[in-house]
Amino acid sequence: MPSEPVLSLHNVFKEYPTTPVVRALRGVSFAVNSGELVAVVGPSGSGKSTLLHIMGTLDRPTSGEVTVAGFQVSQLSDKDMSSLRAHHIGFVFQQFHLLSGFTALDNVADGLLYTGLPLRTRREMAEVALRRAGMGHRLDHVATKLSGGERQRVATARALIGNPSIVLADEPTGNLDSKTSDAIVELIEELNESGTTIVVITHNPEIAEHFPRSVGLRDGQIEYDTSWKDVA
Amino acid sequence: MAATLQPSSLHPRDLGRTATVGLRTRKLRTALSALGIMIGIAAMVGVLGLSESSKSELLAQLDRLGTNLLTVEAGTGIGIGTGELPEEAAGMIAQIGPVETTTVVSAVDDADVYRTDYIPEGQTGGISVQAVDLTLLDTLAGSVADGQWFDAATGAYPTTVLGSVAAERLGVTEVTGTEQVWLGNQWFTVIGILEEFELAPDLDRAAMVGLRAATDYLGDDGVPTRILVRVDPDQVDAVMGVMAATANPENPEEVEVARPTDALEAKEAADDALTALFLGLGAVALLVGGVGIANVMVISVLERRAEIGLRRALGATKRHIASQFLGEALLLSGIGGIGGVLAGVAVTTAYARIRGWSALVPPIAIGGGIAAALVIGVVAGLYPAIRAARMSPTEALRTAG
Numbered sequence A: 001m002p003s004e005p006v007l008s009l010h011n012v013f014k015e016y017p018t019t020p021v022v023r024a025l026r027g028v029s030f031a032v033n034s035g036e037l038v039a040v041v042g043p044s045g046s047g048k049s050t051l052l053h054i055m056g057t058l059d060r061p062t063s064g065e066v067t068v069a070g071f072q073v074s075q076l077s078d079k080d081m082s083s084l085r086a087h088h089i090g091f092v093f094q095q096f097h098l099l100s101g102f103t104a105l106d107n108v109a110d111g112l113l114y115t116g117l118p119l120r121t122r123r124e125m126a127e128v129a130l131r132r133a134g135m136g137h138r139l140d141h142v143a144t145k146l147s148g149g150e151r152q153r154v155a156t157a158r159a160l161i162g163n164p165s166i167v168l169a170d171e172p173t174g175n176l177d178s179k180t181s182d183a184i185v186e187l188i189e190e191l192n193e194s195g196t197t198i199v200v201i202t203h204n205p206e207i208a209e210h211f212p213r214s215v216g217l218r219d220g221q222i223e224y225d226t227s228w229k230d231v232a
Numbered sequence B: 001m002a003a004t005l006q007p008s009s010l011h012p013r014d015l016g017r018t019a020t021v022g023l024r025t026r027k028l029r030t031a032l033s034a035l036g037i038m039i040g041i042a043a044m045v046g047v048l049g050l051s052e053s054s055k056s057e058l059l060a061q062l063d064r065l066g067t068n069l070l071t072v073e074a075g076t077g078i079g080i081g082t083g084e085l086p087e088e089a090a091g092m093i094a095q096i097g098p099v100e101t102t103t104v105v106s107a108v109d110d111a112d113v114y115r116t117d118y119i120p121e122g123q124t125g126g127i128s129v130q131a132v133d134l135t136l137l138d139t140l141a142g143s144v145a146d147g148q149w150f151d152a153a154t155g156a157y158p159t160t161v162l163g164s165v166a167a168e169r170l171g172v173t174e175v176t177g178t179e180q181v182w183l184g185n186q187w188f189t190v191i192g193i194l195e196e197f198e199l200a201p202d203l204d205r206a207a208m209v210g211l212r213a214a215t216d217y218l219g220d221d222g223v224p225t226r227i228l229v230r231v232d233p234d235q236v237d238a239v240m241g242v243m244a245a246t247a248n249p250e251n252p253e254e255v256e257v258a259r260p261t262d263a264l265e266a267k268e269a270a271d272d273a274l275t276a277l278f279l280g281l282g283a284v285a286l287l288v289g290g291v292g293i294a295n296v297m298v299i300s301v302l303e304r305r306a307e308i309g310l311r312r313a314l315g316a317t318k319r320h321i322a323s324q325f326l327g328e329a330l331l332l333s334g335i336g337g338i339g340g341v342l343a344g345v346a347v348t349t350a351y352a353r354i355r356g357w358s359a360l361v362p363p364i365a366i367g368g369g370i371a372a373a374l375v376i377g378v379v380a381g382l383y384p385a386i387r388a389a390r391m392s393p394t395e396a397l398r399t400a401g
């Protein structure tokens, strides 16, 4: 496996300034290498989504250092963080977040909307991505007419359309039944095998078991990381 | 590893496309909020168009009628005896340098006109008998609806030309040459019916006879009750100043001098006040439309948190989000503005056609209408756009079901 870290967190803290202050992350450090497939597992409220937002540069840590695709997030402006997301990071969400009135193809094409590429190019790339996600037969279906599993496949295609450095998935199977969920997990594994670096966040240890590496999160701290054993 | 970071950017065409997302997915709401602006703009464009069309109509009318006609009448004020002008008044007026023509009208008070000799005395239907100079028709820029105007011969014989209202009331609908009316206790042949006089509406209710015929058949004294004067267009005011004293040097205060076209212009001025009122109403409608758009946009931003969060995750900058929502507000108001201009032009055209005018919508009303709509769009869209842009991506994603 190539071992150049695509993503690294060093001693990351995140506090929400509510009363009382919520310390969602408390000294998280770990790295994801290119080509890895990592599950972040933890119970509800353990800080998984917070971690995903920080990894995805949607939010800044209160302290600590985050590096994505070679860029130190603390050095980046808000605009730069947007640029980083546009070109290097793909997201998959539990709620799919597809634009309801639009076709699968156009939803996926939106994955590169903010790279400045013209629609025609984006649609061509969207078709390729949809085929990779097993949705080649549903290109022109409107998002609202798709099943949950199909929607998540479309959302996944959108995340990987531009070959991002890393794909971050927050509970991608959270809204799916177990059978569909298995199919999505399988898709994620396939995509990883063809080279995409993926971090999947889940509260479901069964899903984590499928993956080559899993990181356990509890109360904002890393409880275990299966890669530690490798080192040991 | 310090590679350069390619900035996020949105293809210009996609900027337009993202601005239509909300409109396409919420068509009814789009239509209703654009309608508010449309009504306001339509009202303003319509009012400006109508006022402009009626103004140009007035100018054309004044051009046709000439603004150099003056009427001289004996005043009807208190303590005034005869109600007549001095016999020599017309001659005196003709002496004034800039006077081009004078036309005498003499009311024949002793004579009435009836359809037949069976109709009881006094039931005149408000129709008067007026002895007139043969030049009257030209002087008043009148025209013949049917038959003909007097010539030297018919003006000396018992013939009459009827004003439009008089003809109607007497039941004379066409000139056959044999049609007669009972005028001053004798039969007068109707030789013509006139169109309405724009400059002397009271003559529409008159049966006119030649001055010669009036003297010979009706025993009229030929003393003028009214003199119509055409003057050099550049000297109208100067002539008006000396007119009374010239017409009746002994009692100039008994003479009333007027310019009939002033009445037309006064009517137009009154319309101007109405135009201003309607413009004000249009502006209020526009304001309400703007508030409607702002309201809809604020709701839309709240409803579309998930979309905003998603777009931020896809790499949209705050500016991209702001321009999407601002663009949406602009589109809403722009659609309303264009629709309003079209509706305003349609209303103007339809109304002008009914009135027989040529429709005229000032270009500034069209340009101004669309510009006003866009300004409203910017103002209404700015706050919601900024709110959308300021929304933190994590909040937007977290709160979205």
Ligand SMILES: Nc1ncnc2c1ncn2[C@@H]1O[C@H](COP(=O)(O)OP(=O)(O)OP(=O)(O)O)[C@@H](O)[C@H]1O
Pocket: A016, A017, A018, A022, A023, A024, A042, A043, A044, A045, A046, A047, A048, A049, A050, A051, A203
């Ligand atoms: N914006 C916020 N303001 C205040 N507290 C927050 C905010 N976001 C998250 N939290 C708190 O931080 C903690 C971690 O939340 P987070 O959403 O990261 O957990 P999670 O592991 O994703 O949970 P779940 O499995 O339920 O999605 C929780 O206690 C949560 O209430």
Ligand SMILES: [Mg+2]
Pocket: A048, A049, A050
């Ligand atoms: Mg979560």
